[in-house]
Amino acid sequence: MPTWLLARHGRTEWNVEGRRQGRLDSPLTPDGHRDAERIATLAAGRAVDRVLSSPLGRAHATAVIVGDRIGVGVTMLDDLAELDHGDLSGLTDAEIETRFPGVLAQRTRDKYRWRFPGGESYADAAGRAAQAIEQIGDRSRRPLVVAHEMIARMLMMHLLRLEPAAALEWRLPHGELVELDVARGSAHGPLEGA
Numbered sequence: 001m002p003t004w005l006l007a008r009h010g011r012t013e014w015n016v017e018g019r020r021q022g023r024l025d026s027p028l029t030p031d032g033h034r035d036a037e038r039i040a041t042l043a044a045g046r047a048v049d050r051v052l053s054s055p056l057g058r059a060h061a062t063a064v065i066v067g068d069r070i071g072v073g074v075t076m077l078d079d080l081a082e083l084d085h086g087d088l089s090g091l092t093d094a095e096i097e098t099r100f101p102g103v104l105a106q107r108t109r110d111k112y113r114w115r116f117p118g119g120e121s122y123a124d125a126a127g128r129a130a131q132a133i134e135q136i137g138d139r140s141r142r143p144l145v146v147a148h149e150m151i152a153r154m155l156m157m158h159l160l161r162l163e164p165a166a167a168l169e170w171r172l173p174h175g176e177l178v179e180l181d182v183a184r185g186s187a188h189g190p191l192e193g194a
């Protein structure tokens with residue numbers, strides 16, 4: 001079974017503003033570029049045989065920085081895109097509460113199955129994550145995936161055979177790299193420099 005390395009894209013302008021990006025995009029900040037450089041430093045010397053990225057700009061920009069540094073090309077995979085936040089995309093929590101009163105409280109009742117209005121649920125995205133794993137696993141022994149925190153939770157759920165509730169508790173900070181030992185069903189990280 002392969003070992004996977006998993007990273008979240010570098011910080012963006014909307015991350016700083018507290019806006020939900022989902023399938024929308026905002027550019028990496030200077031700190032976001034430093035996050036990407038840190039991921040590249042952590043990945044160096046770890047025998048990465050493939051770098052895969054979400055097609056969204058923030059993840060792809062991060063992956064290109066990483067791939068250039070470690071000498072591995074980047075492959076975009078549509079199934080690694082972030083959960084679609086639908087009508088809540090681009091909004092802060094305060095704006096969501098004003099425009100869609102009570103919707104965030106509804107979300108806390110069943111976070112896995114709750115669907116963003118006009119978008120996806122974690123349960124919807126779990127199917128995409130499984131497809132991505134199948135596509136990646138067939139061609140790689142040590143992939144590095146640069147994606148987004150929400151879809152990364154679904155990747156981790158499948159790869160480590162976690163219950164949805166356990167996967168949803170997991171956090172992937174910007175600029176960190178996590179190693180998933182698929183055979184043992186365990187995660188190690190954030191990793192330190194090689």
